[in-house]
Amino acid sequence: MSTNYSIEFGNETNDTWTLCIYQKFPESPGLESVSWKQTRVPKGGNSALQWNINYSACLVNYKQNNSKGVYSASQKLYTDLGKKWSCVFKEGVQQLESDGTAELGHLVIENKSLKRADLGIGVDGDLALVQKNVYSANSAQFIAKPKYYAALFRNLTKGEVISGNEIHPPIEVVFDGGQTEKKFIAKVEGSKFIFEEVGTNTRFEAPYDEIKEVLNS
DSSP, X not given: OOOEEEEEEEEOSSSOEEEEEEEEOTTSTTOEEBOXXXXXXXXXXXXXXXEEOOEEEEXXXXXXXXXXXXXXXXXXXXXXXXXXXXXXXXXXXXXXXXXXXXXXXXXXEEEXXXXXXXXXXXXXXXXXXXXXXXXTTOEEEEEOOOEEEEEEESSOOTTXXXXXXXXSOOEEEOOOTTOOEEEEEEEEETTEEEEEETTSSOEXXXXXXXXXXXXXX
16 A cells, blocks of 8 residues: 655635645756645645655646646556656557556656657656657656655646746755655744744745735736
């Protein structure tokens, strides 16, 4: 049975926030991180995000949504790591097919479709990272050693590219020593806005007036 992870978020401010959890694969350069898990929480509200570690090979569509770059999976097939897939053009459409094995801990998707393709990896059923514009006879390689990050956004669309559009520098989420649960809060103390991991010294703080300027810009 796979492990269930969860992050609880308490909003003790007077603003509505979207908490986003996104991933990076440091050993796989060139990938775009997208909003993977997110929840929108009003003032005084609480919410939680949960996930299990299972993977999908994804064929991805890209679109502009109100000046935001957003990816969605047009095809999503559950897979184990250590598998290779191919993107082919068949029956008038690009699609994925199982195509053997890859290195342990890797997911490889080779583009054999004779058209460029955006290829991605999903985790717990949701698209997490994308290799865009993969040319024919090239491959997207995902080395699944993820780092998780938590950040607050004013507005966010599921699958939106994370490109420095967070309200603040993200906080890395580290599940050490068998941990599976974390809690974060946003609050205001005096003139300071604080976003922190509860029970730790991990936090971001800034003048609340400056945060409000960002929200109102």
